[in-house]
Amino acid sequence: MYDDTLPTVEQLVVDELVCWRVHTRHAELLMTQQGAQVLSYQPHGEEPVIWLSGQAAYQKGKAVRGGVPVCWPWFGDLRRNPAEVQGMHQGGPIAPAHGLVRELDWQLLGIDSEGSAVRLEFAVDSAAEPLPGWPHAAQLKLSILLDESLQLTLSSRNTSDRPLALSQALHSYFAVSDIREVEVEGLDGCSYIETLEDWQQRNQQGNLRFSGETDRIYLATRQRMAILDRAWNRRIELEARGSASAVVWNPWIDKARRLSQFADDAWQGMLCIETARVLDDLLVLRPDEEHSMVLSVASKPL
């Protein structure tokens, strides 16, 4: 007899991208091989937790708008990165935003079920398949564990004989009822870089609320943060390990109009909180050293 407590994994092709839909007793997850990108995550009976754009395009070589793109081996604009991270790039003036792996097909290492949980693992090996303009040997792995919560582990190993300097982010898009009504807990007292005001350094007082375009890099962050969403009667709880910086982003009205795969009003229903290693929190790996950054996401009723 069919046991509906056991997980199922279905491979499918959405337009140009190979994807997997994973169904467990707790939730449903969609992900694609391109960029090892989680596309959506929705616990049963709830609104989505990870947001996916209604205008998402599933095309080779283009990051899908939404989900959890992996930014690596640099985050954001390379020119805004520490000199060590910039120095790793040897590809001339063209350096794509958010690094080199979000538009690449990662290798599937395996899909396993562990009781009612499912784990998917993907990898990039830059020694076997060199990254353009980045002539260094490293192994990057993303492990996705879907259980009562969603856990993403991004591991980087230096397989070269020189130090590697990286910046990175799990660029998570969260679904919210209305960005103007939600609050982010856990940043009180942290300093942040206000990238929209000349990268000035400021200090967060209390919970973070949103009333305009937001693009900030929080420093010396704590392990736990939460998105408090009263209209949807839930808290999205984030726990980050191996990371001490986070990017908080919402494009608001004007920037939304300039974004690809993004409806003009989509800013109202999303919020990026990106678990990161950026600016002074960059990652420097000695030869053979490995580092893991772990993000756990859980949705709890209020």
Ligand SMILES: O=P(O)(O)OC[C@H]1O[C@@H](O)[C@H](O)[C@@H](O)[C@@H]1O
């Ligand atoms: O459009 P992209 O390249 O996916 O980037 C989206 C956003 O990513 C965020 O991490 C940046 O802080 C924003 O400045 C940027 O607009």
